[in-house]
Amino acid sequence: MAAYSGELLSKIATGDGHGENSSYFDGWKAYDMNPFDLDHNRDGVIQMGLAENQLSLDMIEEWSLNHPEASICTPQGASQFRRIANFQDYHGLPEFRKGMAKFMEQVRGGKVTFDPDRIVMCGGATGAQDTLAFCLADPGDAYLVPTPYYPAFDRDCCWRSGIKLLPIECHSSNNFALTREALVSAYDGARSQGIRVKGILITNPSNPLGTVLSRGTLAMLAEFATERRVHLICDEIYAGSVFAKPDFVSIAEVVERDDPGCNRDLVHIAYSLSKDFGLPGFRVGIVYSYNDAVVACARKMSSFGLASSQTQFFLARMLSDHEFMARFLAESARRLAARHERFTSGLREVGIGCLDGNAGLFSWMDLRGMLREKTPEAELELWRVIVHEMKLNVSPGTSFHCDEPGWFRVCHANMDDETMEIALARIHDFVRRQQKQQQKAKAKAKRWAARGPLHLSLPRGGGAAASYLALSSPLALMSPHSPMVHAS
Ligand SMILES: Cc1ncc(COP(=O)(O)O)c(C=O)c1O
Numbered sequence: 175m176a177a178y179s180g181e182l183l184s185k186i187a188t189g190d191g192h193g194e195n196s197s198y199f200d201g202w203k204a205y206d207m208n209p210f211d212l213d214h215n216r217d218g219v220i221q222m223g224l225a226e227n228q229l230s231l232d233m234i235e236e237w238s239l240n241h242p243e244a245s246i247c248t249p250q251g252a253s254q255f256r257r258i259a260n261f262q263d264y265h266g267l268p269e270f271r272k273g274m275a276k277f278m279e280q281v282r283g284g285k286v287t288f289d290p291d292r293i294v295m296c297g298g299a300t301g302a303q304d305t306l307a308f309c310l311a312d313p314g315d316a317y318l319v320p321t322p323y324y325p326a327f328d329r330d331c332c333w334r335s336g337i338k339l340l341p342i343e344c345h346s347s348n349n350f351a352l353t354r355e356a357l358v359s360a361y362d363g364a365r366s367q368g369i370r371v372k373g374i375l376i377t378n379p380s381n382p383l384g385t386v387l388s389r390g391t392l393a394m395l396a397e398f399a400t401e402r403r404v405h406l407i408c409d410e411i412y413a414g415s416v417f418a419k420p421d422f423v424s425i426a427e428v429v430e431r432d433d434p435g436c437n438r439d440l441v442h443i444a445y446s447l448s449k450d451f452g453l454p455g456f457r458v459g460i461v462y463s464y465n466d467a468v469v470a471c472a473r474k475m476s477s478f479g480l481a482s483s484q485t486q487f488f489l490a491r492m493l494s495d496h497e498f499m500a501r502f503l504a505e506s507a508r509r510l511a512a513r514h515e516r517f518t519s520g521l522r523e524v525g526i527g528c529l530d531g532n533a534g535l536f537s538w539m540d541l542r543g544m545l546r547e548k549t550p551e552a553e554l555e556l557w558r559v560i561v562h563e564m565k566l567n568v569s570p571g572t573s574f575h576c577d578e579p580g581w582f583r584v585c586h587a588n589m590d591d592e593t594m595e596i597a598l599a600r601i602h603d604f605v606r607r608q609q610k611q612q613q614k615a616k617a618k619a620k621r622w623a624a625r626g627p628l629h630l631s632l633p634r635g636g637g638a639a640a641s642y643l644a645l646s647s648p649l650a651l652m653s654p655h656s657p658m659v660h661a662s
Contacts (some may be wrong), residue, residue: 186336193325202567210596220566225449225536225588247258270493280446286424295460296479306407309471317337317374318340320344320352323375327375337372343356354385378424378425381412413535415535416533419535420532524601526539526605538582544580569582
């Protein structure tokens with residue numbers, strides 16, 4: 175304990191800016207203690223809190239087997255071993271940056287071009303956000319972020335830089351659209367508290383919503399950023415994981431084609447290969463900035479988070495194989511679409527809806543009707559039931575700073591078909607048990623009612639009547655052991 179005392183370590187190290195105290199990470203702990211395994215632990219917790227794309231890794235494995243020259247540890251690639259092992263220029267391998275720029279163009283349908291010299295390497299998109307915050311803002315400054323947003327931004331953007339994230343409140347009433355009114359209100363709110371706003375941070379496509387921002391919204395953001403001289407930081411980590419209409423529009427398109435009046439010095443993109451390729455372990459992320467000074471500064475920092483030259487060497491070859499990349503992107507989108515359709519239609523069968531999504535590795539599931547009451551506490555009660563009884567580690571909306579209780583992010587691309595079917599079956603089973611329970615409670619309440627009005631106020635601990643009241647919503651699906659049933 176003493177080793178963590180504020181006296182020995184820095185304030186930053188001993189503070190809780192890492193965000194691991196959030197419920198988002200609690201779910202992970204439950205999973206870690208009892209992880210589901212198809213062969214060895216079918217009763218364990220299924221990990222649905224991990225936005226990881228495991229659906230198309232077979233294609234990358236096959237490519238790597240067919241291209242032994244892309245590895246410096248094979249007879250075909252070993253002639254490059256010394257050059258790559260000694261490489262330590264923090265600009266990154268030129269062929270890697272070229273391959274990455276071409277791939278980013280390909281993902282955006284060839285509508286924009288990217289300059290390899292503006293690509294700065296970082297340790298994943300996580301490192302990219304840390305780098306950008308370092309370059310763009312001082313401690314105490316703020317970014318505005320539309321809610322709900324990816325929980326680890328609190329760590330990635332704030333922990334080392336000391337900046338704050340302030341919410342731009344978005345609501346389900348308009349499918350969580352980001353409006354100028356909400357943006358202005360957040361901006362003015364910050365200013366009235368004397369907080370300097372240095373940036374707007376968006377994730378497009380959104381994690382957790384699984385939706386894309388419209389061209390109009392992006393233009394509005396670029397215009398606002400230009401007007402107020404604040405940075406526009408666009409996390410486009412799911413750019414290649416859009417599987418249905420509407421098409422993805424990158425901020426690069428708005429900057430380069432639509433809105434020549436926008437101040438490009440304020441626009442920065444964070445990207446990584448963690449999601450679209452399912453390669454989070456490679457830790458390959460980048461900052462693409464239109465601002466020369468940011469590129470120069472970020473590059474000086476990149477030796478803190480440069481991906482290994484061996485990884486760059488491999489990826490340079492794969493990303494430059496345009497025929498493979500086109501096939502991969504098309505097939506990955508097809509598989510993501512099929513998974514999304516199967517999972518969301520399976521939920522619909524038991525009356526559970528999701529926000530209409532067309533991107534990402536997850537769905538934004540609407541369980542508002544299951545809450546005992548519309549409070550964050552009730553959401554967390556329901557979440558505990560889902561984790562401990564259904565044994566599904568999903569993520570509660572509160573951990574994404576969603577101010578409307580009852581939404582949950584559920585990831586479904588990080589597992590095989592059979593595991594996903596087991597997860598769905600658990601949800602079906604749970605809902606059906608609750609429906610039965612609900613019918614029983616209703617029948618019991620009816621019997622009490624039939625005894626006449628006096629009996630309705632029987633002081634029996636509120637038992638059946640309390641359950642009936644709690645269960646009266648058509649979607650109030652609670653477990654016999656649920657804290658929601660016991661809570662009065
Ligand atoms: C929106 C968003 N940005 C960044 C990251 C982190 O990505 P990386 O593994 O490249 O650091 C994630 C991971 O879930 C994410 O969803």
